[in-house]
Amino acid sequence: xxxxxxxVEDLRVRxxxxxxxxxxxxxxxxxxxxAVLNVGLTLEKGQAYGLVGESGSGKTTLARAxxxxxxxxxxxxxxxxxxxIGRKDRQFKTIRRNIAMMFQDPAGSLSPRLTVxxxxxxxxxxxxxxxxxxxxxxxxxxxxxxxGPDIAGWYPHQLSGGQARRVGVARxxxxxxxxxxxxxxxxxxxxxxxxxxxxxxxxxxxxxGVSFLIITHNxxxxxxxxxxxxVMYLGRFLEQGPTDDVFAHMRHPYTHALLSAHLNPDPDAExxxxxxxxxxxxxxxxxxxxxxxxxxxxxxxxxxxxxPEAAEAGAEHTYLCHFPLAADQP
Amino acid sequence: xSSGNRQTGKWASVVYSLRLLVRDPMGLAGLILVTLMVGTxxxxxYLAPRDPFALDVMNRLAPPSQDHLMGxxxxxxxxxxxxxxGARIAxxxxxxxxxxxxxxxxxxxxxxxxxxKWLDNFLLLVFDTLRSFPTIMFALAVVAVVGPSLxxxxxxxxxxxVPVYGRIIRxxxxxxxxxxxxxxxxxxxxxxxxxxxxxxMPNIIGPLLIVASMDIPxxxxxxxxxxxxxxxxxxxxxSWGSILNDGYSFIRNTPWIVIAGGVxxxxxxxxxxxxxxxxRDIFDPKLRKDI
Numbered sequence: 001x002x003x004x005x006x007x008v009e010d011l012r013v014r015x016x017x018x019x020x021x022x023x024x025x026x027x028x029x030x031x032x033x034x035a036v037l038n039v040g041l042t043l044e045k046g047q048a049y050g051l052v053g054e055s056g057s058g059k060t061t062l063a064r065a066x067x068x069x070x071x072x073x074x075x076x077x078x079x080x081x082x083x084x085i086g087r088k089d090r091q092f093k094t095i096r097r098n099i100a101m102m103f104q105d106p107a108g109s110l111s112p113r114l115t116v117x118x119x120x121x122x123x124x125x126x127x128x129x130x131x132x133x134x135x136x137x138x139x140x141x142x143x144x145x146x147x148g149p150d151i152a153g154w155y156p157h158q159l160s161g162g163q164a165r166r167v168g169v170a171r172x173x174x175x176x177x178x179x180x181x182x183x184x185x186x187x188x189x190x191x192x193x194x195x196x197x198x199x200x201x202x203x204x205x206x207x208x209g210v211s212f213l214i215i216t217h218n219x220x221x222x223x224x225x226x227x228x229x230x231v232m233y234l235g236r237f238l239e240q241g242p243t244d245d246v247f248a249h250m251r252h253p254y255t256h257a258l259l260s261a262h263l264n265p266d267p268d269a270e271x272x273x274x275x276x277x278x279x280x281x282x283x284x285x286x287x288x289x290x291x292x293x294x295x296x297x298x299x300x301x302x303x304x305x306x307x308p309e310a311a312e313a314g315a316e317h318t319y320l321c322h323f324p325l326a327a328d329q330p
Numbered sequence: 331x332s333s334g335n336r337q338t339g340k341w342a343s344v345v346y347s348l349r350l351l352v353r354d355p356m357g358l359a360g361l362i363l364v365t366l367m368v369g370t371x372x373x374x375x376y377l378a379p380r381d382p383f384a385l386d387v388m389n390r391l392a393p394p395s396q397d398h399l400m401g402x403x404x405x406x407x408x409x410x411x412x413x414x415x416g417a418r419i420a421x422x423x424x425x426x427x428x429x430x431x432x433x434x435x436x437x438x439x440x441x442x443x444x445x446x447k448w449l450d451n452f453l454l455l456v457f458d459t460l461r462s463f464p465t466i467m468f469a470l471a472v473v474a475v476v477g478p479s480l481x482x483x484x485x486x487x488x489x490x491x492v493p494v495y496g497r498i499i500r501x502x503x504x505x506x507x508x509x510x511x512x513x514x515x516x517x518x519x520x521x522x523x524x525x526x527x528x529x530x531m532p533n534i535i536g537p538l539l540i541v542a543s544m545d546i547p548x549x550x551x552x553x554x555x556x557x558x559x560x561x562x563x564x565x566x567x568x569s570w571g572s573i574l575n576d577g578y579s580f581i582r583n584t585p586w587i588v589i590a591g592g593v594x595x596x597x598x599x600x601x602x603x604x605x606x607x608x609x610r611d612i613f614d615p616k617l618r619k620d621i
Contacts, residue, residue: 096519109514
């Protein structure tokens with residue numbers, strides 16, 4: 001069997017929250033928080049993986065760790081068989097050529113003093129690729145994302161949100177990466193533009209065999225484009241599996257809560273709403289037992305004390321819950 | 331954004347800014363004074379009617395006349411010619427000192443703002459230490475060691491002003507470094523020099539140039555002050571400061587020398603300050619009147 005494009009195992013990303021001196025004074029033996037914990041995922045070529053979760057659940061941290069913008073503490077990230085953990089910033093350069101990232105803020109991720117042409121051709125300059133006609137490349141990439149050629153002379157502040165997002169996509173595509181990490185690719189766009197972006201991503205996946213890791217809190221996006229998905233909470237995957245299977249047979253109450261919070265355009269549709277009380281707990285003081293028990297409507301005594309083992313619910317579909325929802329529930 | 335703005339290139343915006351500058355009375359005054367000063371400095375040898383070093387002992391401390399537009403000093407040298415040549419010294423010191431300061435401030439400020447925390451702390455300590463020397467005290471110390479000269483003046487100015495620029499640049503760099511476009515550049519594999527040179531520097535250099543243009547008069551006065559105290563350029567080189575110093579000694583005999591040395595100093599200071607303030611208003615969109 002060949003290596004998957006991306007294989008992550010037991011990944012842990014920690015951040016220091018106190019200076020060493022402060023920690024010593026407070027007698028705090030562990031002045032860190034785990035922003036990503038025990039995460040494992042496999043992504044095959046030409047597939048899309050969806051990451052969902054509330055703000056602060058560690059989705060973006062996980063993505064940034066994959067390309068070395070946040071240092072991973074332990075675990076393993078293998079991209080095309082190469083181990084990425086333990087590399088220095090410089091050793092990520094070739095990796096960053098093959099994994100492109102689209103950031104959350106479409107206009108904010110474009111260097112404000114550069115024209116669209118310079119922005120799109122930036123990857124060529126960074127990686128010292130000189131035997132290309134930059135003008136032709138600009139035209140090719142702009143066409144790929146359905147933007148007119150005269151936009152090449154514009155500056156980021158002159159672009160609309162949708163245009164800026166597409167420039168971001170064009171830039172990500174410049175060096176034919178094998179994986180694109182898309183952080184909230186539809187945030188801040190109106191529905192029609194969202195649709196265009198998603199269709200564009202679907203086309204790239206199909207035609208060019210590009211893989212996607214999509215980070216979003218919009219379940220419709222995940223359902224629309226991703227083959228596999230994971231639900232993140234406090235840095236862990238609470239439930240993961242093939243998208244269709246997770247949607248059809250969700251086992252974790254949190255997945256259900258996320259889905260039921262999502263509006264359904266059909267007013268007659270029957271809905272079982274699961275409402276969550278309270279806020280996401282602090283990473284500094286993780287809850288005991290099942291970390292979701294503070295907000296879970298079905299929590300029982302056992303949940304407060306015992307951390308749930310990963311359980312299987314079909315092919316490659318796993319979840320962390322003592323009292324999963326019945327398999328045939330919505 | 332208006333669609334009319336979309337097609338404008340870099341040159342069009344430069345022309346537009348110039349037009350705004352000329353329309354602002356303060357900016358126009360500044361532009362004229364600065365042009366006058368720079369023009370005088372550049373064409374000094376052609377403008378000076380006499381040799382600024384030629385002694386004429388019979389004609390000491392003469393009042394203004396057709397022969398000597400601003401009179402003569404205690405050795406009978408033509409004050410007007412000395413003032414014109416003094417513009418060269420003033421401009422030379424100002425431009426060299428300010429460019430070296432900008433360069434030094436950029437290197438240290440970018441290092442402090444983008445580098446690791448310990449480097450930031452160390453550089454801030456250096457900046458604060460340098461800032462805590464009074465300029466004159468520092469100048470006296472340096473002169474005592476290496477002797478007075480034009481280069482000493484420049485050195486003193488650069489060392490005492492680099493911390494100011496360094497701090498501004500450090501703060502600006504820190505404000506930009508966590509922006510998403512810097513993260514995006516890193517994610518594409520851009521190295522530190524590309525990020526600093528192509529993505530951070532262009533975003534901080536504009537306001538900085540304006541601060542620099544407003545600092546030129548300060549530098550001119552420091553040079554004049556040091557020369558006045560005898561710590562700057564060596565006689566007989568004409569500098570506005572040394573002309574003032576000469577005039578000061580003979581102010582009971584004739585006021586003309588002090589006036590001749592002081593007026594260009596005042597006009598230069600005003601010119602650069604006006605220009606700097608007007609430019610700042612134009613480039614700071616929040617202060618701009620036309621939008």
